[in-house]
Amino acid sequence: MNRHRAPWVRGVALALAATLLSACANAPQRSPLAAWSPSPNHDARQAQVIVLHHTQMDSFDEALATLKSANDHGRVSAHYLIAEDGRIVQLVDERARAWHAGVGRWRGMGDLNDASIGIELDNDGSEPFAEAQIDALIRLLDDLCTRLAIPRTAVIAHADLAPTRKADPSAQFPWARLANAGFGEWPRADAPPAPEGFDPVLALALLGYDTTDLAASLAAFRRRFRGVDSRPPISTPAAGAVGIPPVVFDDEDRRLLFDLQQQRLGR
Ligand SMILES: [Zn+2]
Structure with missing residues (x-):
């Protein structure tokens, strides 16, 4: 008998193997110690927020290599990397935790790698973001928010969740353009001044910022909503005062925060 199989037999075997492999990719992860008695009463653990980063590197290839390798400073990754020309590369399954957020806090959530999709933008941190790159980002956000049921407002900066680190x-990121496309929270242009008695610290916390280091959180807020890199001034302590001098919110901080708070409260 001919020991070599007919080509069509080999073809069928290969197709069968491919089917089995793709079935394995979707198979539940189970413990070998337990009998499998599946319950329908569960749902997928969902990402609730999308975190945007710039790579702070000189090239796409350098960033891609870093996001896939063991680095001197520890392994990092993201679900997506977007090139300046708009190319989108996916590095991590959306169901898995990518390692992009690190230590931080947002809206009371303490492990943002658990709760988020991470998107890196190829940008050295000082240059403007490329048009084609932002076009691609908006398309990807639309796709992610639609498929994963993530609220369109839940798109934040890495600095928002880790303002001290x-x-x-960077301040050059076009958040207004994202807001025009329907993503992220954004103050209304005609928002009135904040009223007397408005508490800007509570509003920052309501938005999601950890206000433990208030100066750092306000700096992140200003970078995101005012496009400026500035540490907010600390008020000069009165003679004989003790403790940490208070952070000064200016009228524009207060106006924007009041409007964002109103929107969050559905007003
Ligand atoms: Zn980052």
Whole structure:
């Protein structure tokens, strides 16, 4: 008998193997110690927020290599990397935790890698973001928010969740353009001044910022909503005062925060 199989037999075997492999990719992860008695009463753990970064590197290839390798400073990754020309590369399954957020807090959530999709933008941190790159980002946000049922407002900066450690994406990032496309929270242009008695610290916390280091949180807020990199001034303590001098919110901080708070409260 001929020991070599007919080509069509080999073809069928290969197709069968491919089917089995793709079935494996979707198979539930189970413990070998337990009998499998599946319940229909569950749902997928969902990402609730999308975190944007700039790579702070000189090239797409350098960033891609870093996001896939063991680095001197530890492994990092993101679900997506977007090139300046609009090319989108996916590095991590959306159901898996990518390692992009690090230590931080947002809206009371303490492990943002658990709760988020991470998107890196190829940008050195000082240059403007490319048009084609932002076009691609908006298309990807539309796709992610639609498929994963993530609220369109839940798109934030890495610096928003880690204001003491991070400053990305830079003040050049076009948040207004994203807001025009329907993503992220954004103050209304004609928002009135904040009224007397308005508490800007509570509004920052309501938005989601961890206000433990208030100066750092306000700096992140200003970068995101005012496009400026500035540490807010600390008021000069009165003679004989003790403790940490208070952070000064200016009228524009207060106006924007009041409007964002009103929107969050559905007003
Ligand atoms: Zn980052």
